[in-house]
Amino acid sequence: MEAIIYTTNTGSAEQYAKMLAEKTGLSVFSMExxxxxxxxxxEIIYLGWIMAAQVKGYKTAAKKYKIRAVCAVGMERTGTRTEEIREKTCVPAEIPLFTLQGNFNVKKLHGFYRLMMNMMVKMVTKQLEAKTDRTQRESEMLEIMLHGGERVREENLNEILEWLKSETVAQIQEN
Structure with a gap:
């Protein structure tokens, strides 16, 4: 593994990339x-933000680098929606895909994404507020949409760190 490369919109993917670099000793770079x-x-680990169940920047990174793992950063809980994101982003089955919950602040979004998310937040919060039998997941989503939230956590990287550890052991055993 040679580097960690990320694409971010509001900064969550960058925060995770830097945390991961600190834990692994790998160099970290924005896509630019x-x-x-x-x-x-x-060989890289790629981190990108999720929009409409797709990891932004993945296709560009996959054309240029050998991606060994993908971390998708979005609003939902760490470890959720992996198969849907894999399918929509076209991440091959042999490449590990990890989902990480990021921060949410509509004001940090840029241009079109901000406008689109403002419309989505209004629509979804209206639906969720009217619902009397919300699930815990729906209640969490409503809270994040109404009040924003800082959800980047070091412990959210545990799964990818375990994967990296197993990769290192496998490489040592091969040699």
Whole structure:
């Protein structure tokens, strides 16, 4: 593994990428920085933000680098919606995909994404507020949409860190 590369919109993917770099000793670069600093074909871990169940920037990164794992950062709980995101983003089954809950603050979104999310938040909060039998997941989503939230947590990286540990052990055993 040679680097961690990320694409972010509000900063959550960047926060996770830097935490992961600190834990692993790997270099970390934004997609823009990586263009001039990471050789084409290098093995990387890619982190991107989720929009409409797709990991932004994944396809661009996959054309240039050998992606060994993907971390998708979104509003929902860590470890959820993995198969839907894998399918919509076209991440091959052999590449591990981890979902991480990020922060939510509509004001940090840019341009079109901010406008679109404002409309979605209004629509979804109206539906969820009217619902009398909300699930815990729905209540959490309503809370995040109404009040925002800081959800980036170091412990959310546990699954990818375990995967990395097992990869390291496997490489040592091969040699």
């Amino acid at each position: 920085e990586a263009k001039s600093k990471v050789e084409e074909g290098s």
